[in-house]
Amino acid sequence: MNLKRNLACVGLAAGATFSVAAPSLAGTLTPSRLGLDTLNAPPKNQVVSGSAHLKDFPYFAREFSFKKDTVVRFSVLNPTGLGSRGRAQSNFGFLTNPVNGVGAFTSIFSEDKAYDQVGNTSYERQGGRVDDWLGTCGNAIGGTCVRSVLFKANTIYQLALNPSQKAVHFGVGALDTFTFNRLSDEQYPKSTQTVTVSKPGTLFIGMEDGLYANSRTSDRNDYYYDYQDWVVSADVPEPATLAGLGMVAGGMLLARRRKAAASA
Known part of the structure; x- marks a missing residue:
């Protein structure tokens, strides 16, 4: 005995x-812990013109750090609605020790192609417009659908996208629920169609690449933001x-x- x-x-x-x-993070993962401003309403489509467009973006992903080694779990799998949107191909990840928004970029999720391919030659002209060239895991988004990242203590990080080898860091966060435009103003400038993703205790991240020249106007330097180029969930292990x-x-x-x- x-x-x-x-x-x-x-x-x-x-x-x-x-x-x-x-390593773990006590309590709920809030937007501010990942350097994001809270968004409690759907992002409004907004087009700004001229070379000074960057200052007009209302939400930037800021630098963040943790006092202890911290594991954050990112997903583009569940709930339905997560993924990438837009015709530009990009990666979702973070910068390490950035200086003025420039630093070593680490990819968490990447697009093997700009949007889902369904074997239909008219998809880009027609079907792609239905959901703003949605990219889903296992199709446009390659590799694992859920990835845990260890952020080291007292190291500076910044969430970012990496389209065409140049990182941009426009982003928002929403706890529990995130509502965003299904159709960006790249296709429908006055879109009112939205998608809502929800999961209690989950942080939703909406990233914007800011890459769009409006070919329908004489000014080809119009840029827009709607923070749905990547929609990713993040939480911590229970x-x-x-x-x-x-x-x-x-x-x-x-x-x-x-x-x-x-x-x-």
């Missing part, structure tokens, strides 16, 4: 060590999940030791 009790204690201790050692993994590790250790004791 004493041997079993001692082995159980060893197993539980191993589990506790496993769960404590895993403490209960980490503890559960620890208990599993402890249980496996306990089983091995019991087997070894029985054969001794």
Whole structure:
């Protein structure tokens, strides 16, 4: 009996060590923790003209850092509606130690092509307009659909897109629910069609690449923002999940030791 009790204690201790050692972030992941301004209403399509367009974008992703090593889990899988939009091909990721918005870019999700291909030659002319050239995971978006990123303590980061090898960092955040325009003003300047993605406790990130020249006007330097070029969810691992993994590790250790004791 004493041997079993001692082995159980060893197993539980191993589990506790496993769960404590895993980097995590206490509390809900808010927009400000990733350098984003909160957005509580659908972004309004806005077209601005001229070479000074950058100052007219209302939301920029700011620099952020954590006091402890922190794991953030990003997804373009669930809920339905996440993904990339627009005809420009780009990657979603972050800059490390940026200086005035310039730094080493790390991709979290990338587009293998600018939008989903469905084998229909008229898709770009017709079908693509239905959902602003939506790119989904497993089609336009290659690789894994869910990725966990370890942000190191006391290191400066900044969320960004990387279209055509030049990072831009226009972004917004919304907790629990994010509503955005389904059709950008690249196609329909007065679009009122929206998509809403919802999941309690989840941070939704809307990024804008700012890459659009309005060929329907004499000014080809019009730029727009609607923050739906990438729509990504972000959260942190649940403490209960980490503890559960620890208990599993402890249980496996306990089983091995019991087997070894029985054969001794």
